[in-house]
Amino acid sequence: MAEEFxxxxxxxxxxxxxxxxxxxxxxxxxxxxxxxxxYSVLPASQVVRFLVPTYVQDDPSLARVIDxxxxxxxxxxxxxxxxxxLLPSEPVELPVVNHDDTVVEVAAIMARLRCPLVAVVKDNDxxxxxxxxxxxxxxxxxx
Amino acid sequence: MTVIAVVVFVIAYVLIATEWTHKLxxxxxxxxxxxxxxxxxxxxxxxxxxxxxDWDVIFLLLGMMIIVGILRRTGxxxxxxxWAAKRAEGSPLRVMILLTLITxxxxxxxxNVTTVLLIAPVTLLVCxxxxxxxxxxxxxxxxxxNIGGAATLIGDPPNIIIASRSGLTFNDFLIHMAxxxxxxxxxxxxxxxxxxxxxxxxxxxxxxxxxxxxEREAIQDPRLLIKCGIVLLAVFxxxxxxxxxxxxxxxxxxxGAGLLxxxxxxxxxxxxxxxxxxxxxxxxxxxxxxxxxxxxxxxGELAERVGEATDGRPLLAVMLILVVSAVLSGIVDNIPYVAxxxxxxxxxxxxxxxxxxxxxxWWALAAGADFGGNATAVGASANVxxxxxxxxxxxxxxxxxxxxxxxxxxxITILVAAPYLWLRYFVLS
Numbered sequence: 034m035a036e037e038f039x040x041x042x043x044x045x046x047x048x049x050x051x052x053x054x055x056x057x058x059x060x061x062x063x064x065x066x067x068x069x070x071x072y073s074v075l076p077a078s079q080v081v082r083f084l085v086p087t088y089v090q091d092d093p094s095l096a097r098v099i100d101x102x103x104x105x106x107x108x109x110x111x112x113x114x115x116x117x118x119l120l121p122s123e124p125v126e127l128p129v130v131n132h133d134d135t136v137v138e139v140a141a142i143m144a145r146l147r148c149p150l151v152a153v154v155k156d157n158d159x160x161x162x163x164x165x166x167x168x169x170x171x172x173x174x175x176x
Numbered sequence: 177m178t179v180i181a182v183v184v185f186v187i188a189y190v191l192i193a194t195e196w197t198h199k200l201x202x203x204x205x206x207x208x209x210x211x212x213x214x215x216x217x218x219x220x221x222x223x224x225x226x227x228x229x230d231w232d233v234i235f236l237l238l239g240m241m242i243i244v245g246i247l248r249r250t251g252x253x254x255x256x257x258x259w260a261a262k263r264a265e266g267s268p269l270r271v272m273i274l275l276t277l278i279t280x281x282x283x284x285x286x287x288n289v290t291t292v293l294l295i296a297p298v299t300l301l302v303c304x305x306x307x308x309x310x311x312x313x314x315x316x317x318x319x320x321x322n323i324g325g326a327a328t329l330i331g332d333p334p335n336i337i338i339a340s341r342s343g344l345t346f347n348d349f350l351i352h353m354a355x356x357x358x359x360x361x362x363x364x365x366x367x368x369x370x371x372x373x374x375x376x377x378x379x380x381x382x383x384x385x386x387x388x389x390x391e392r393e394a395i396q397d398p399r400l401l402i403k404c405g406i407v408l409l410a411v412f413x414x415x416x417x418x419x420x421x422x423x424x425x426x427x428x429x430x431x432g433a434g435l436l437x438x439x440x441x442x443x444x445x446x447x448x449x450x451x452x453x454x455x456x457x458x459x460x461x462x463x464x465x466x467x468x469x470x471x472x473x474x475x476g477e478l479a480e481r482v483g484e485a486t487d488g489r490p491l492l493a494v495m496l497i498l499v500v501s502a503v504l505s506g507i508v509d510n511i512p513y514v515a516x517x518x519x520x521x522x523x524x525x526x527x528x529x530x531x532x533x534x535x536x537x538w539w540a541l542a543a544g545a546d547f548g549g550n551a552t553a554v555g556a557s558a559n560v561x562x563x564x565x566x567x568x569x570x571x572x573x574x575x576x577x578x579x580x581x582x583x584x585x586x587x588i589t590i591l592v593a594a595p596y597l598w599l600r601y602f603v604l605s
Contacts, residue, residue, distance in 0.1 A: 087297075087300070087568050087569045088296075088301050088304070088569065092294075092297035094251045095298065095301050097390075097393035098254065098301075098389050098393045098394050099301070099389065100388050
């Protein structure tokens with residue numbers, strides 16, 4: 034069920050990580066700590082949240098008054114920033130499953146954590162990841 | 177009973193001021209203890225205007241919260257703020273002055289917290305576009321909000337409590353408080369360049385970023401805006417004429433809210449989400465606690481002591497209330513302070529023969545409590561809200577950064593208010 038998936042470190046350059054997300058159209062990235070163990074999942078939506086100014090999140094009507102130049106400058110926020118800064122400030126539960134977990138177990142974790150991606154581990158080592166679309170593919174495929 | 181009432185009240189007050197527990201828990205907990213120990217009872221707590229929950233205050237706040245909850249969906253506030261920022265042609269000082277004036281005017285008619293919640297995102301946007309630090313702008317706006325809120329009966333919750341306890345009308349506030357607020361705002365505006373010296377440098381290339389903002393896009397539903405405008409006009413006409421029509425402001429606000437709900441078509445959960453139930457329950461708990469103090473005679477005795485301390489001289493009492501209110505409102509939230517002091521001032525006013533002097537006692541309480549909210553970072557709810565917004569936007573404002581400016585502005589505003597009260601109610605009356 035698990036597929037190979039790119040992994041980034043906490044101190045990876047944020048722009049590099051976002052370019053990886055964009056180039057491969059990934060739903061998120063698995064983030065590992067200094068020892069290579071899964072630390073967090075960085076959903077693409079979290080990156081978008083980081084790039085959008087808080088004032089637009091507080092007052093969505095302001096998004097309409099701004100021209101496209103703000104979008105052009107959005108990527109500037111990534112310069113000099115690491116992946117650590119992109120993660121939510123509040124620690125969140127790690128979306129990790131074991132390599133032998135069932136589809137239902139994976140789905141349960143994904144639904145509970147509202148995460149588009151879970152890391153798959155075997156003996157504390159990452160062996161891949163399962164995306165929401167991969168999970169749905171398994172659910173709807175003829176048996 | 178007197179000792180129990182005082183002990184419970186002081187403990188609850190300390191908990192509210194220090195925020196060791198949630199203020200709602202402290203207020204309702206204190207009220208529950210007083211009810212459980214028989215210091216007050218349901219008759220006094222729920223059915224007496226003098227010793228219980230002031231339902232006029234609760235329902236006036238509820239009505240205005242619903243009206244504002246619908247009004248903020250129109251985008252009119254964002255439209256006006258961006259329009260003004262563009263008129264400033266990129267000058268940060270002019271932007272600050274215009275945004276603070278808009279905030280002050282809006283605060284006179286809307287709750288201060290709502291006003292700063294509306295103005296802060298626009299300010300962050302404009303400052304971001306100009307490439308200037310938004311912190312001085314946010315501090316100036318919240319101070320203008322606390323000043324502007326003093327102008328009308330509905331501008332600041334302490335004024336609502338004062339009006340209900342004193343019987344002063346919407347027009348009384350307009351006639352007596354609004355001129356003072358205009359003078360204070362003029363002085364405040366003159367002080368701004370010095371208070372935030374060094375905050376007004378801008379890269380000329382960035383001015384164009386503000387001029388490119390399209391304020392028209394902020395208004396998505398012009399029909400909703402028109403409906404809100406009509407209802408608001410009717411509500412303010414009701415406020416102005418409430419003494420003539422013999423209709424309480426709370427009823428005017430509730431009727432306006434009901435009408436706006438009916439004609440706006442805004443879903444129930446949307447406008448109800450803007451009702452701050454915790455604030456309303458906090459008020460209820462406070463009223464029960466203060467009512468218990470009135471019930472056991474503590475308030476009457478306190479008023480007597482203040483009367484003795486001021487030797488029956490109304491001018492001394494007015495100045496004492498003004499200064500003490502400003503100092504204490506900077507330390508504790510001005511809502512519990514005014515809820516406690518209103519019955520004291522009511523007792524004091526009964527002993528003053530000249531009606532102008534009696535009114536001056538109320539205006540001193542309003543000015544002291546409203547302007548005193550600027551003194552520290554925790555002096556008013558709006559201050560706390562703005563500091564939170566700034567932090568989330570990556571521009572933290574420390575307690576002392578705010579308080580350093582706040583103490584200066586509070587001192588200036590009280591120095592303006594004191595001669596105003598003296599001249600208007602003692603020299604010229």
